[in-house]
Amino acid sequence: MIDSRNRRGTAVGERDETFEIIRPGHTYESVTSKIAGLVLNNNISLKWLAAVALFAGIGSVGIFAILLTLLFGVGLWGNNQPVGWAFDIINFVWWIGIGHAGTLISAILLLLHQNWRTSINRYAEAMTLFAVAQAGMFPLLHIGRHQYFYWLIPLPNSMALWPQFRSPLMWDFFAISTYLTVSLLFWYVGLIPDLATLRDRAQHRFVKIFYGMLSLGWRGSALHWRRYTMLYLLLAGLSTPLVLSVHSIVSFDFSVGIVPGWHSTIFPPYFVAGAIFAGFAMTLILAIPLRATCNLRDLITMKHLENMGKVMLATGLIVFYGYIMEVFFGWYSANTYENYMTFANRMLGPYAWSYWALILCNGLAPQVLWWKKSRTNIVVLFIVSLIVSVGMWLERFVIIVTSLSFDYVPSAWAMYYPKPTDYAIYFGTIGLFFTLFLLFVRALPAISIAEMRELILHHGHGAGVSEHGAAPARH
Numbered sequence: 001m002i003d004s005r006n007r008r009g010t011a012v013g014e015r016d017e018t019f020e021i022i023r024p025g026h027t028y029e030s031v032t033s034k035i036a037g038l039v040l041n042n043n044i045s046l047k048w049l050a051a052v053a054l055f056a057g058i059g060s061v062g063i064f065a066i067l068l069t070l071l072f073g074v075g076l077w078g079n080n081q082p083v084g085w086a087f088d089i090i091n092f093v094w095w096i097g098i099g100h101a102g103t104l105i106s107a108i109l110l111l112l113h114q115n116w117r118t119s120i121n122r123y124a125e126a127m128t129l130f131a132v133a134q135a136g137m138f139p140l141l142h143i144g145r146h147q148y149f150y151w152l153i154p155l156p157n158s159m160a161l162w163p164q165f166r167s168p169l170m171w172d173f174f175a176i177s178t179y180l181t182v183s184l185l186f187w188y189v190g191l192i193p194d195l196a197t198l199r200d201r202a203q204h205r206f207v208k209i210f211y212g213m214l215s216l217g218w219r220g221s222a223l224h225w226r227r228y229t230m231l232y233l234l235l236a237g238l239s240t241p242l243v244l245s246v247h248s249i250v251s252f253d254f255s256v257g258i259v260p261g262w263h264s265t266i267f268p269p270y271f272v273a274g275a276i277f278a279g280f281a282m283t284l285i286l287a288i289p290l291r292a293t294c295n296l297r298d299l300i301t302m303k304h305l306e307n308m309g310k311v312m313l314a315t316g317l318i319v320f321y322g323y324i325m326e327v328f329f330g331w332y333s334a335n336t337y338e339n340y341m342t343f344a345n346r347m348l349g350p351y352a353w354s355y356w357a358l359i360l361c362n363g364l365a366p367q368v369l370w371w372k373k374s375r376t377n378i379v380v381l382f383i384v385s386l387i388v389s390v391g392m393w394l395e396r397f398v399i400i401v402t403s404l405s406f407d408y409v410p411s412a413w414a415m416y417y418p419k420p421t422d423y424a425i426y427f428g429t430i431g432l433f434f435t436l437f438l439l440f441v442r443a444l445p446a447i448s449i450a451e452m453r454e455l456i457l458h459h460g461h462g463a464g465v466s467e468h469g470a471a472p473a474r475h
Helices: 028-040 046-072 087-098 100-111 121-142 146-152 168-201 205-214 222-255 267-293 302-332 336-347 352-370 378-405 420-443 449-459
Strands: none
Touching: 028 168, 028 420, 028 449, 046 121, 046 420, 087 100, 087 121, 087 168, 087 222, 087 267, 087 378, 087 420, 100 121, 100 168, 100 222, 100 267, 121 146, 121 168, 121 267, 121 420, 146 168, 168 205, 168 222, 168 449, 222 267, 267 302, 267 378, 302 336, 302 352, 302 378, 336 352, 336 378, 352 378
């Protein structure tokens, strides 16, 4: 069968895989067996064990550095005066941005009826949770007096002191806690039908009980599906404004300040675009090895990778436009400090290497995605995604370090040099992130079984009768 959208002269009997969101020939049973088999398979790959050991080792270095910070304080970091924010806030904003793609893929694309989200939404949601977990550590470490972290909670403490609601730390607390709660509920609700499938297919009694408890008594009845659909759409509706609000609130940490280079109304929109940009880059970094090592090329097809490349290109152009506007504001505002910060400091100052590397990574490198051959080349997509991830980290470095180190008063200027503890915590969070993701892939379905069944039903690929608990049409 030739895809009806293939108008490029493909020979009869051939297929253009770019237009497929699932390879033909799949049935309810084949999809279920393929995805559930990744979890219920008793044979543990040595490559998987080696990857877990590697990333867990890197994560343990970060945990050790965090324990040292809790024991001896933030004096172990490279932060100084005037650079009071450094790797801690850079990493916080970077991880929060990465966590945005999961909500975008799951919620917004669901509401827009984009079927290509089906194969990638589950692990993207998991990626969101793991990224937000890494981000949430940094404000708690940043406050210095870690034993009083509960002062951020909007409840009167034992000293009858209320939190400072005008503090960006308080805004970050609300943003992270709300985003994590809604994302966790959204992810878990989507998992329930698949957990029931694992329960029914599990051979070991303990495994059957474990997934049975998590599936909350799911039996796949019409009433269950009706309530599931209502709750899933409700959570999608709640999650959608979070994509815009959370990173806008994070951008307020900077735009409400009077530091040169920060006080700008353009921060919220281009921070949101940058978050989606970085999030889709990380989604590709995870998707490409996942489809190769787990033999999921027929479920995570080139159509998914190309579409993610298109989103990266679109959001990358928005981010690049934001960079251009910052330069324009620095010139057009005729403000001495803004002009100095933009041209003499960022472009030509001691941190100029980071600014031009940022332009290269986030502005120029994604332009190769204009060409279809690049968007459908796995190696190119993977390399561009890695470059973008580095570039988005550099963006936060440029915003925070260059602005704080050289602000208004020359007598207060000082260079910032990160210390080994800073590097250890940063790379440790990367190790923890990938460790959690590897454990997730082994313990839970990385792709939604129920939604893939529904996709087969609507697209008519293959034939077959679903097993007990298969998803009926929700429309």
